[in-house]
Amino acid sequence: MDTQLKNLLDYNIEELESIVKAMGQPAFRTKQLWEWLYKGADFSEMTNLPEKFRSSLAENYRSGKLGVKAKLCSKEDDTVKYLFSLGDGNLVESVLMKYKYGYSACVSTQVGCKMGCTFCASTKAGFVRNLTSGEILGQIVTMNADMNIRIGHVVLMGIGEPLDNYDNVLDFLKKAQSEKGLGISYRNISLSTCGLAEKVIKLADEKLPITLSISLHSPFDEQRSDMMPVNRKYPLDKLFDACNIYTLSTGRRITYEYALIEGVNDTKEHAAKLISLLKGSLCHVNLIPVNKVEGTGYEKASKKNIAAFKEMLEKGGVNATVRRTLGQDIEAACGQLRRAAESDSAQ
Template identity: 55%
Template sequence: MYNILDFNPEKLKQWMKENKESEFRAKQIFDWIYKNIWDFDQMTNIPKNTREKLKNSFYIEIPEVVHMYKSKLDDTFKFLYKYKDGNIIESVVMKYKHGNSICVSTQIGCRMGCKFCASTLEGIVRNLSSGEILAQVLKSQEQIGERISNIVLMGSGEPLDNYDNVMEFLNSVNAEYGLNIGQRHITLSTCGIVPKIIELADKNMQITLAISLHAPNDELRKTMMPVAYKYSIDEVIKACKYYISKTNRRITFEYALVNGVNDTRECGFQLIQLLKGILCHVNLIPVNEVKEREFKKSSSNNVKDFYEMLSSHGIETTIRREMGSDINAACGQLRRSYLESKNDLKGV
């Protein structure tokens, strides 16, 4: 049995052909799925014998909503979803004037070990399939009753550590009779897996690549991100320049400001020298505090000073608006809190 959401339109057309069915049925099936009909028996324009074939070969896995949290501060929704194997992931929907954005998870847990992220605390459980990532978008659209127009792959997991499934997901959401979300409305965030950045560049996609940089030199980055032991900043920057040369797309460098660690003027000047002349912008992020980690958020004055330092040297810089801070909307926090509460109940 296959999760039909793991099939892109062309792959389902091929299945139809091999099973002596009309290829156009593939489009009909996806039309139903994207209208939130997730039961083959409810697809009334599909012949009964075709539906039986589908039920014998496929299932449609849409995760169960464990909890939905709505921020009292802004239009942010956080969903805890459970897959059929019992694993929990989280997705965040943020409403803006220009449309609805979703931050999806690509893995259950994460193996990257970044010191400021709750997702990595217990390592990785498994990769999500392309259909399981897609299902987060479909279920979230159903829950908020509105279309999602922007996708950010910045939830739990490292997208480029699940490269093949993530590429298949991108093809599905970009498909004309899928979600039909343009590549320029998709952002993929990575901690900097250099060979995969180069491989992605060679695909010449028009998605936005966001690099979790968080430090201007290797010594400091190693204390925050274990991936820095494998790939130096010079290697990451070289891969980024290659990505820009292939796609002509601006890179986003994410920089989580940690009090007394990477928010000094010296770090600011090093970052300016590192990024000078690169088609990029810097997204400053006041770090989300994780109780198991020692990192503390930079003061608002330090954030402002860092912003002004970069801006005054011609580097386009933004300060990320904190969304859903009252509902633990940062990556991995809510899932971990839920799992801890379940474990506590087992001990009662």
């Protein structure tokens, strides 16, 4: 592992052009190299590039393809969970899901997370570092290459808070959407945040037609602050103000993620409060039967409570769906696999 090597997926095409030129190669090599990088190829696979060029690239750079430390395939559905190792040995998780409309990837944006949400395994060992845009792209190109597929939808909902890594995530979004990059439409990209209101307003200014998801999980400030410490800095009124700005600026409907936890946030009072906060706004509530995370004491809400909660929201005029839980047998909730791998290596 050489942590000094720069990741070629971190560069834009003009920067790559300068690298290729500085290595004494003709301009047309840039396009060839770029296409290989976005195919998730190793230097050894880039057979239309001269061998000498490939070996000097390998001495100075990494291709952006990530090491697969573990790969778990669900026996219940087509979900695949990857544990990737980065150039410096840090680990991140990604999940590949197969839907009727094609492949969707859930990718990580940070190693660890600062946000401290009590139901989340990704934050338990704290924050290590931000991922670069190339490392976020690397998760997708590596899965594409490994499975010989083309991922058409992306969800930024893996390890980390995307808006806490704003610049790199924005760079990733632009490269993922670009025809020269992955060619994934902004409309097929969803960014999930725990509610960094100032960054939501900043993102609104970019006017990207991506879907913004807010992890809400409670309509009561006191309870939300206990579950998600970010709520102390950005309580619900500030968060909803930011969301309104976002909707006005982009015209996009906001998704509120609501993980239903037995006896904690699945009561009639919660549903009624949620209706009073959301009724009339351009939004949609995604109810998530929460995965059990060891050490949190949280249990998945019963099917009966989930159905009753959904019905109440809909009767109250708030659009709601229950998310299909995929990959239950492979611990598809974010951060669980990385946590297990790190505690194994610590033993």
